[in-house]
Amino acid sequence: MIDEFAKDNLHGRLRRDREALLWKLDGLSEYDVRRPLTATGTNLLGLVKHVATVEARYFGEVFGRPSPEPLCRWQDSDGSDQWAAEDETREQIIGFYRRTWEHSDATIDALPLDAPGHVPWWPEPSPDTNLFAVLTHVLGETVRHAGHADILREGVDGRTGLRAEHERQIDEEARAAHRAKIEQAARWWKTPPASLQSAVTG
Numbered sequence: 531m532i533d534e535f536a537k538d539n540l541h542g543r544l545r546r547d548r549e550a551l552l553w554k555l556d557g558l559s560e561y562d563v564r565r566p567l568t569a570t571g572t573n574l575l576g577l578v579k580h581v582a583t584v585e586a587r588y589f590g591e592v593f594g595r596p597s598p599e600p601l602c603r604w605q606d607s608d609g610s611d612q613w614a615a616e617d618e619t620r621e622q623i624i625g626f627y628r629r630t631w632e633h634s635d636a637t638i639d640a641l642p643l644d645a646p647g648h649v650p651w652w653p654e655p656s657p658d659t660n661l662f663a664v665l666t667h668v669l670g671e672t673v674r675h676a677g678h679a680d681i682l683r684e685g686v687d688g689r690t691g692l693r694a695e696h697e698r699q700i701d702e703e704a705r706a707a708h709r710a711k712i713e714q715a716a717r718w719w720k721t722p723p724a725s726l727q728s729a730v731t732g
Contacts, residue, residue: 533643540665541638547672548631551578552624554679558686564614567682574682575623576613577675582627583611588668589634592647593661597633599626604651638665 554574555563563575587604590597602608614623643662650657684690688700 536662537638537643537665540669541635544665544669544672545631547669547676548581548627551581551672551676551679552627554676554683555620555624557689558683560620562686563620566613567685571613572678572682573613574679574686575620576611577679577682578627579614579618579623580612581672581675582623582630584671585627585634585668586630588649588664589630589637592649592659592664593637593641593645595633595637597630599629599633634668637661 555578558574564573566573583601586597586599586601589595590601591604614620638661641661643660643665645661647659647661647664648657649659649664652659680690688702688705
């Protein structure tokens, strides 16, 4: 009973956060979904492509159910799953992610939480695992990268939120005032009172 509850709960959260990640692309130009937005080149469409590849591997070959999508060998991964090449369309990458969901969901539905799996890219001595550990791991990866996408999207056009129905009209004045308050609190720590400074540095 508890296993089915746990699996349904984790699977439901994974479904929710997949959709949240995809929503971060909505309404943006081809350039904005592809352009590097950090010093290391992190970009919105690349995050989707990367998470799709992660899912395809973990719910595929780890359980002897290889993804029907073409994937390079994990040993040959070169970081190209983290950005979109000129000849890759947004529709292709989103389609890959959605087809991966179908394959992943079939694996999750078919196997019990204690079903054994083997992750050859995990270091020794523990490449052997089970569906519960993999489901938790992939959910964590998805949440982490959806969080990255939250910040990147906010930087592009100010849009925030888990999904479209949670979004509010942007109040630029209120945002600026809130940011200024946080900045003021941070600046106070540039020159805190001597008594507090000595207590902090101990």
